[in-house]
Amino acid sequence: MKIAIFGGTGDLGRGLAINFAAAGHEIVVGSRSQERADQAAATLREALPEGTFTPRENVAAAQEGDLAVVSIPWEGIESTIPPMADALAGKIVVSVVNALRFGKNGAIAEQGDAIGAASCAHKIQDLAPEAKVVVAYNNLPAAGLQARHSLGADVLVCGKSKAAREEVIELTSAIPGTRALDAGPLANALILEGMTALIINLNRRYGGEASVSISGLESAPERPV
């Protein structure tokens, strides 16, 4: 599959790009300018020389990708998404965007009023109304992901379209040691996004890099080792 990644220089976006490329997907690295896209693709190629990373300006990347992953800072949603809205129509857009602020007691998940929508994913959906927005991957351990460790993590997937959720669940098999689970409607996107704040606070308190996993589900697939 051709996967367009926006924000492929952030820790999580970079980790996803490397893992998807390692699994044989072609990554289209989107950025605001061709020059920045070239730089981002070169950095990704250093991390995974056998990967295919094609640099493009954002709109061209959105056009080329069969599926898009949005991993930009949340403050950038309003300026980044509208120019790509037409190109994203009908496509799955995976949002890994989290709206966090950092107080003296730790990371705090922003809520509706501060975001200007029920979640970052909802905001993307509002600005690209024909896209099939899915939330996933927000809570993966980014350093382990970049290093292509087997993560021992479950990926909860929320989205309006069940078919889109299932496609993202299938895509997740590219990431070693993860299992994706269908967690239902997009309405709970804020919860998935906000779990990142909890995880950051756990990492600060106990050290290391937390992974979330789920046990006790009868008919869920096994998590690969």
Added chain:
Amino acid sequence: MKIAIFGGTGDLGRGLAINFAAAGHEIVVGSRSQERADQAAATLREALPEGTFTPRENVAAAQEGDLAVVSIPWEGIESTIPPMADALAGKIVVSVVNALRFGKNGAIAEQGDAIGAASCAHKIQDLAPEAKVVVAYNNLPAAGLQARHSLGADVLVCGKSKAAREEVIELTSAIPGTRALDAGPLANALILEGMTALIINLNRRYGGEASVSISGLESAPERPV
């Protein structure tokens, strides 16, 4: 410890009451009327004959408890909490209250405007301003808890007061197969509450009763088996 439980007839409140009593805590069962409290205590005694369950009207229960657990339906916060506010002053109040609605696509976590506060826990804090509100236990598997199974679950604890979080972490050793982790400030209470919606949707999709656990933390205590 004397633990006052409000809403001890719900699945989660009942499960917590049984486990805390089994660990030797004295449970004060609070209800709107003495008669309802008597019934609730009798039902708990059937489940755990060796437990101590003392029935009291809400305000008396709040006065007697060293610590309180609020496990009422979220629509009842506004009528239930204010009469107890003085009795709860200075005490730890553990909220396991979740604001959920059920759509045709599954459980959905309500957000600020619908709740009338940043979370159910915030609403309790607003109405009992001198209490030390802590959020925990929202996501435990209630059937397994009632059956006193070893849960294999982690309990994430959020609250304003670090000392109060630590006391709740210690209290959690009463629940077999769980480990409590300090997840930071109360500001993220909505995320813990909303995870219950995700878990309900996973349970519906895959069957069984999901438990959440965290791996990868360096200095966290081991989860007991």
